[in-house]
Amino acid sequence: MSNVTLGKSNTKNQTVITWVDEMTKLCKPDRIFWCDGSVAEKETLTAEAVEKGILIKLNQEKLPGCYYHRSNPNDVARVEQCTYICTESKEEAGPTNNWAPPKEMYQKLYQLFDSSMKGRTMYVIPYLMGPPGSPLTKVGIELTDSIYVVLSMRIMARIGNVAYEHLGQNNDFNRGLHSMLDVNPDRRLICHFPQDNTILSIGSAYGGNVLLGKKCLALRIGSALARKEGWMAEHMLILGVESPAGEKTYVAAAFPSACGKTNFAMLIPPAHYKGWKIWTVGDDICWMKPGADGRLYAINPEAGYFGVVPGTNSKSNPNAVKTIARDTVYTNVALLPDGDVWWEGKDGPIPKECLDWKGNKWTPDSKEKAAHPNSRFAAPMTNNPALAPEANDPKGVPISAIIFGGRRASTMPLIFEAFDWIHGVYVGATMGSEMTAAAVGGLGQVRRDPMAMLPFCGYNMGDYFRHWLRMRKLSQHPPRIFHVNWFRKDEQGNFLWPGFGENMRVLKWIVDRCHGRVAATESPLGWVPRMEEFDLANLDGFGPEQFSKVQAIKADEWKQEIVSQEELFINLHATLPKELIFERELLIARL
Ligand code: OXD
Numbered sequence: 001m002s003n004v005t006l007g008k009s010n011t012k013n014q015t016v017i018t019w020v021d022e023m024t025k026l027c028k029p030d031r032i033f034w035c036d037g038s039v040a041e042k043e044t045l046t047a048e049a050v051e052k053g054i055l056i057k058l059n060q061e062k063l064p065g066c067y068y069h070r071s072n073p074n075d076v077a078r079v080e081q082c083t084y085i086c087t088e089s090k091e092e093a094g095p096t097n098n099w100a101p102p103k104e105m106y107q108k109l110y111q112l113f114d115s116s117m118k119g120r121t122m123y124v125i126p127y128l129m130g131p132p133g134s135p136l137t138k139v140g141i142e143l144t145d146s147i148y149v150v151l152s153m154r155i156m157a158r159i160g161n162v163a164y165e166h167l168g169q170n171n172d173f174n175r176g177l178h179s180m181l182d183v184n185p186d187r188r189l190i191c192h193f194p195q196d197n198t199i200l201s202i203g204s205a206y207g208g209n210v211l212l213g214k215k216c217l218a219l220r221i222g223s224a225l226a227r228k229e230g231w232m233a234e235h236m237l238i239l240g241v242e243s244p245a246g247e248k249t250y251v252a253a254a255f256p257s258a259c260g261k262t263n264f265a266m267l268i269p270p271a272h273y274k275g276w277k278i279w280t281v282g283d284d285i286c287w288m289k290p291g292a293d294g295r296l297y298a299i300n301p302e303a304g305y306f307g308v309v310p311g312t313n314s315k316s317n318p319n320a321v322k323t324i325a326r327d328t329v330y331t332n333v334a335l336l337p338d339g340d341v342w343w344e345g346k347d348g349p350i351p352k353e354c355l356d357w358k359g360n361k362w363t364p365d366s367k368e369k370a371a372h373p374n375s376r377f378a379a380p381m382t383n384n385p386a387l388a389p390e391a392n393d394p395k396g397v398p399i400s401a402i403i404f405g406g407r408r409a410s411t412m413p414l415i416f417e418a419f420d421w422i423h424g425v426y427v428g429a430t431m432g433s434e435m436t437a438a439a440v441g442g443l444g445q446v447r448r449d450p451m452a453m454l455p456f457c458g459y460n461m462g463d464y465f466r467h468w469l470r471m472r473k474l475s476q477h478p479p480r481i482f483h484v485n486w487f488r489k490d491e492q493g494n495f496l497w498p499g500f501g502e503n504m505r506v507l508k509w510i511v512d513r514c515h516g517r518v519a520a521t522e523s524p525l526g527w528v529p530r531m532e533e534f535d536l537a538n539l540d541g542f543g544p545e546q547f548s549k550v551q552a553i554k555a556d557e558w559k560q561e562i563v564s565q566e567e568l569f570i571n572l573h574a575t576l577p578k579e580l581i582f583e584r585e586l587l588i589a590r591l
């Protein structure tokens with residue numbers, strides 16, 4: 001290895017050192033950079049990224065501490081077809097995951113990784129998923145040849161010495177290896193080895209494919225660990241609702257990718273809700289475990305937000321607008337001549353001219369969007385004016401309600417509550433949503449997305465439902481379960497519900513149900529609000545008639561819905577818990 005300058009390791013953990021050594025021999029980087037998470041390190045790496053053209057420094061007067069990145073146009077979203085769960089048997093991964101035997105996949109990947117970092121630096125990123133000191137917190141180490149990944153990971157997770165301190169001399173850490181290689185979709189693979197707590201990602205340089213703490217560790221590997229260890233790793237936001245009297249109620253909500261989790265997690269109650277406050281604990285991932293009091297306690301394993309940019313404005317999410325005004329990395333939005341950024345749906349006028357996400361000149365007459373629909377911000381959660389102080393609490397927060405929801409133009413009412421936990425699991429398991437730009441695929445089509453985990457469950461989905469059912473037995477006081485749909489439309493295609501801040505009204509009903517303060521009416525789907533107990537006051541143009549429309553349960557739509565659930569049930573028949581089959585029968589009987 002002549003000409004190779006290998007950096008000095010900054011950990012005494014021999015397992016880490018040995019593993020990094022092995023991966024170095026495989027990938028053959030010119031240099032190793034052991035990240036410590038310091039501010040000085042951030043400055044050095046940022047300057048290097050700017051010098052190499054990987055980041056563009058944005059207008060620092062308008063956007064202090066903000067930078068801009070363009071990904072390869074062939075690499076703009078998670079790629080589910082390249083994502084694998086590598087377990088000994090196909091059944092362990094289940095019919096909803098791509099599967100490959102570990103041995104074969106290791107062989108194939110090690111060939112691709114061989115010399116993949118020649119001429120490059122390998123960065124060693126030690127990171128924590130979860131607050132230091134929490135029993136739920138996990139350590140990961142990501143090796144990557146992308147400086148953009150390092151700078152994004154330091155926003156999204158707690159990186160550096162804090163992770164080595166948590167790890168001590170233990171060997172219990174997630175091994176994540178990432179190389180961009182030549183960013184070629186034909187050589188793009190994101191592979192998970194749950195039995196080895198290992199992730200190998202190659203050929204991509206963007207988002208959930210490469211920020212390995214997020215989807216790969218916190219959800220795919222996390223869900224497999226959670227099942228083994230008796231906790232839950234979920235694709236959920238966590239928020240706290242504080243009443244004017246100071247009562248705090250925490251809820252977790254699972255919506256599919258790009259269906260407004262970040263907006264809901266940062267909701268600002270409308271003027272009508274004077275004295276109420278929403279606190280964000282997390283916007284994407286929730287790890288929960290029963291506490292000594294029999295309730296489920298949740299932490300947000302992340303330290304930042306990786307949110308979809310288009311549509312973010314002071315109506316849809318005023319707190320996000322503030323959060324992304326500094327110290328943010330923007331990817332694939334449009335670039336204005338003065339070094340500011342722009343996207344479809346941003347506050348203010350449409351620019352006369354800018355560079356689009358590919359770097360081409362764009363004007364309002366251009367046919368294509370200026371910002372890619374899956375363009376993203378990576379922003380530290382500490383920028384969020386509504387960040388819950390409990391986001392750093394190792395104990396987590398007690399969850400009173402779990403909310404499921406999708407993007408559905410028809411069929412699904414605004415709100416209903418499941419009859420009990422098992423019914424709630426059925427409601428979550430049969431969740432459907434129109435597909436969005438967060439993943440490559442059929443935009444707009446309704447697909448079943450159980451618990452919003454379809455792309456993220458690291459084992460057999462039927463066993464995952466069984467794990468949910470088991471959690472009821474492990475928690476004496478489980479949360480109530482609800483289903484919402486902010487996106488129902490009328491025959492003309494207009495949204496039936498105003499959404500955004502007004503979702504507070506739905507949340508208020510949920511909170512009141514959790515505290516036993518409101519009654520409800522039984523419907524075929526579950527408990528629904530009594531009109532007189534659902535707050536419709538001061539809601540322009542929306543009264544009882546509109547409420548009836550948005551809550552309507554239409555027999556013909558539900559017949560179709562149940563038939564379309566059949567596909568999922570057939571797909572999972574080998575492992576589907578019988579409780580869910582019974583719930584389906586009961587629903588048919590009630591309709
Ligand atoms: C995300 C996603 O990036 O769900 O959070 O795709």
Ligand code: MN
Pocket residue numbers: 235256257258284
């Ligand atoms: Mn997500």
